[in-house]
Amino acid sequence: MPELPEVETIVCELRAQCLGRSITSAELLRGDMLKRTADTFDSFAAFFMGRFFQGIDRTGKFITFHLDNGNKLIAHLGMTGKFISAKNGDPDPAHLCSRYRFADGGWLGHVDIRRFGRLELYRSDEEIESLKGLGIDPLSSQFEADSLLKFVHSPGGNKRRTRAVHTLLMDQSLIAGIGNIYASEALYLAGIRPSRHGGKLTKRDRERLAEAVVQVLRASIRACGTTISDYRRVDDKPGSFKEMLAVYGRPGEPCQACGSEIKKVKIGGRSAFYCGKCQR
Ligand SMILES: [Zn+2]
Structure with missing residues (x-):
């Protein structure tokens, strides 16, 4: 599943590919990708026709495309979603869900094999519901060690105290944008065992963890993200952070720091990877 570094990579590439280019037509090929509104194939096309993308940004794992008239397209890539840049005459890729054709030639395709992703249309200043309940973005300037205090001091904090x-x-x-891969990697870097209860983290632990989160995410963005299976960049190239993963997807391999075997456990139904010696 694309996490923050993969979505950030895609957003940077989408900006380079799409900003300012006039859209001549848009097609919705899979109606079930469109959530929230009662838009039809026709109203989807009308939403984009003659407009251009004025800005593209990321909040957690969501992508917001700002049109020049104030309307917005929100995209979430789910498990297998991606955007591809194509030329006129290129064959349609399998599992094409939506397409945006540009006046200067070429098109942007949105592909999603398993279709756990979503598209949402918002008109002018409507409040974007999907972004409303999201926590802090770990790359924003407001993210700091004390952001992790929310673990225990926000409503429902008592329950969170005993959550891993x-x-x-x-x-x-x-915190918006982190999934399996970067949770395991950040905890390894911070020396914290993934099963530790949130309420047991000391101030020093929280500081180390906040630093580790930012460090891991930034390193992955520099490598254009992690490709395990489906994630591809807009030019269809894989990201190269997989080779730099210390624990994720490496059970049974030796820890880079101490040589102990990397372990894999299920926590809350999700896989976590850690070194039993380096992480306490
Ligand atoms: Zn170790």
């Missing part, structure tokens, strides 16, 4: 820190890191209502 691995589960808390992936809770999109606390």
Whole structure:
């Protein structure tokens, strides 16, 4: 599943590919990708016709396309979603869900094999519901060690006190953008065992973890994200952070720091990877 570094990579590439280009037509090919509104295939086309993308940004794992008239397209890539840049005459890729043709030639395609992703249309200043309940973005300037205090001091905090820190890191209502891969990697870097209860983290632990989260995400963005299976960049290239993963997807391999075997456990139904010696 694309997490923050993969979505950030895609957003940067989409900006380079799409901003300012006039859209001559848009097609919705899979009606079930469109959530929230009662838009039809025709109203989807009308929403984009003659407009251009004025800005594209990321909140957690969501992508917002700002049209020049104030309307917005929100996209979530789910498990297998991606955007591809194509030329006129290129064959349609399998599982094409929506397409945006540009006046200067070429088109942007949105592909999603398993279709756990979503598209949402918002008109002018409507409040964007999908972004409302999201927690803090770990790359925003407001993210700091004390952001992790929300684990225990927000409503429902008592329940969170005994939840595993691995589960808390992936809770999109606390911190937006982290999934399995970067939860395991950040906890390794911080020396914190993924099963530790959120309420047991000391101030020093929270500081180390906040630093580790930012460090891991930034390193992955520099490598254009992690391709395990489906994630591809807009030019269809894979990201290269997989080779730099310390624990994720490496059970049984030796820890880079101490040589102990990397372990894999299920926490809250999700896989977590850690070193039993380096992480306490
Ligand atoms: Zn180790």
